[in-house]
Amino acid sequence: xxxxxxxxxxxxxxxxxxxxxxxxxxxxxxxxxGLLGRNGAxxxxxxxxxxxxxxxxxxxxxxxxxxxxxxxSVLRRMVFVxxxxxxxxxxxxxxxxxxxxxxxNWNGDLARQLLADFDLPLGRRIRKLSRGMRSAVGIVIGLAxxxxxxxxxxxxxxxxxxxxxxxxxxxLADFAEHPRTVVLSTHLIDEVADLLEHVVMLDRGRVxxxxxxxxxxGTAMTVSGPATAVEEFVAGRxxxxxxxxxxxxxxxxxxxLDLTEQARARALHLRLEPLSLQQLLVHAAGxxxxxxxxx
Amino acid sequence: xxxxxxxxxxxxxxxEQLADDxxxxxxxxxxxxPSANELAAFYRINPATAAKGINVLVDEAxxxxxxxxxxxxxxxxxxxxxAGRRKRFAEQYLDPMLAEAKRLGxxxxxxxxxxxxxxxxxGGDTP
Numbered sequence: 001x002x003x004x005x006x007x008x009x010x011x012x013x014x015x016x017x018x019x020x021x022x023x024x025x026x027x028x029x030x031x032x033x034g035l036l037g038r039n040g041a042x043x044x045x046x047x048x049x050x051x052x053x054x055x056x057x058x059x060x061x062x063x064x065x066x067x068x069x070x071x072x073s074v075l076r077r078m079v080f081v082x083x084x085x086x087x088x089x090x091x092x093x094x095x096x097x098x099x100x101x102x103x104x105n106w107n108g109d110l111a112r113q114l115l116a117d118f119d120l121p122l123g124r125r126i127r128k129l130s131r132g133m134r135s136a137v138g139i140v141i142g143l144a145x146x147x148x149x150x151x152x153x154x155x156x157x158x159x160x161x162x163x164x165x166x167x168x169x170x171x172l173a174d175f176a177e178h179p180r181t182v183v184l185s186t187h188l189i190d191e192v193a194d195l196l197e198h199v200v201m202l203d204r205g206r207v208x209x210x211x212x213x214x215x216x217x218g219t220a221m222t223v224s225g226p227a228t229a230v231e232e233f234v235a236g237r238x239x240x241x242x243x244x245x246x247x248x249x250x251x252x253x254x255x256x257l258d259l260t261e262q263a264r265a266r267a268l269h270l271r272l273e274p275l276s277l278q279q280l281l282v283h284a285a286g287x288x289x290x291x292x293x294x295x
Numbered sequence: 296x297x298x299x300x301x302x303x304x305x306x307x308x309x310x311e312q313l314a315d316d317x318x319x320x321x322x323x324x325x326x327x328x329p330s331a332n333e334l335a336a337f338y339r340i341n342p343a344t345a346a347k348g349i350n351v352l353v354d355e356a357x358x359x360x361x362x363x364x365x366x367x368x369x370x371x372x373x374x375x376x377x378a379g380r381r382k383r384f385a386e387q388y389l390d391p392m393l394a395e396a397k398r399l400g401x402x403x404x405x406x407x408x409x410x411x412x413x414x415x416x417x418g419g420d421t422p
Contacts, residue, residue, distance in 0.1 A: 030343075031343070032341055168339065169336070169339065172335055172336060172339065172340075172341075172342070173336055175342065176331075176332040176335055176336065176342045177332070179342075194305060194338070194339055194340040194341070194344075195339070195340065195341055196341060197341045197343045197344065213305075213341075213344075214304045214305060214306060214344065214347075217303075217304055217305070218303065218304065259386070263386065263390060263391075266390070266391050266394055267394050269394075269398060
């Protein structure tokens with residue numbers, strides 16, 4: 001399959017700062033990809049380059065096989081919802097109408113449904129909306145556009161947990177009925193983990209992880225119990241993190257454990273706990289390998 | 296919604312929960328199985344992941360595809376799943392129980408009487 005987004009050795013430098021460094025990746029059609037990383041990792045810069053708002057200083061970007069910048073035929077196939085998106089100071093209903101002229105796959109019924117779901121006051125001016133309501137307007141546009149490539153960059157500033165769940169549910173439901181390519185940048189990793197088919201992690205402008213979400217799950221386990229038994233069990237495995245509390249130890253090791261190894265752990269009275277996606281990514285972003293809690 | 300745990304790949308968990316429903320008879324043989332989109336909405340997971348879970352059971356011939364209608368529970372699926380689980384019963388349930396019993400100093404006789412449901416709570420002296 002031809003990737004929807006393909007980046008080759010992409011670099012972006014601002015004066016003395018490197019925002020993206022040798023980023024190569026391919027986003028496949030019909031997938032939901034999580035673009036994860038800390039603030040300042042380069043997520044927004046990458047999305048701005050994909051949507052033609054910015055040029056790379058080196059490397060190449062292709063979207064639907066073409067360079068996106070100032071390329072109308074590519075740009076009209078995508079929608080980009082940014083954190084704290086600015087809108088002209090119109091009434092909500094007018095902003096939605098203007099948006100409907102932009103996007104060829106716009107669905108008015110879905111837009112109306114979402115406006116009601118998020119309880120948005122149609123007659124109110126954008127400037128009078130709360131931050132969360134403005135985010136909701138962006139989400140309505142991003143979903144109702146039904147663009148072949150849908151990019152959300154931390155789209156939920158000011159939205160509470162209930163509204164965020166509503167966003168995830170509506171995204172999933174509409175994606176299921178109308179498959180498209182979705183890239184969602186977020187630092188609320190555990191909230192979106194199950195929605196993702198693919199995970200790309202940026203750290204300080206570099207790709208540190210690019211894998212199917214299913215492969216990422218269970219790639220590390222924390223083994224805890226009596227220190228001697230833990231050490232016996234983890235011997236020979238790559239250790240990510242080691243903690244001790246008196247006679248107890250908790251060691252995070254790489255690699256999934258098969259059934260035999262799990263049975264062996266039980267026999268040694270060890271607790272096994274897989275790392276969540278969030279914990280895995282914290283590790284990928286570089287955490288101290290050896291931490292000791294003295295007792 | 297049943298909780299999904301972190302370590303096992305999601306699609307494996309989807310397959311296991313569908314299999315549970317078939318073993319329990321909640322999903323009868325010949326009944327239509329939930330679609331990938333229905334599972335995705337219910338568990339709040341990616342539809343592709345749900346489809347992968349369904350395909351695990353299709354590969355095991357527990358579910359069968361009827362073109363244009365959906366997935367259905369194959370005849371004989373329940374017994375097939377039960378037979379498979381019986382084979383793994385000792386490893387999955389007995390071994391951990393025996394390990395814990397040993398740790399606590401519960402001997403085999405006590406264990407057997409526990410299983411028979413004799414009056415452990417009352418001091419374990421009834422037959």
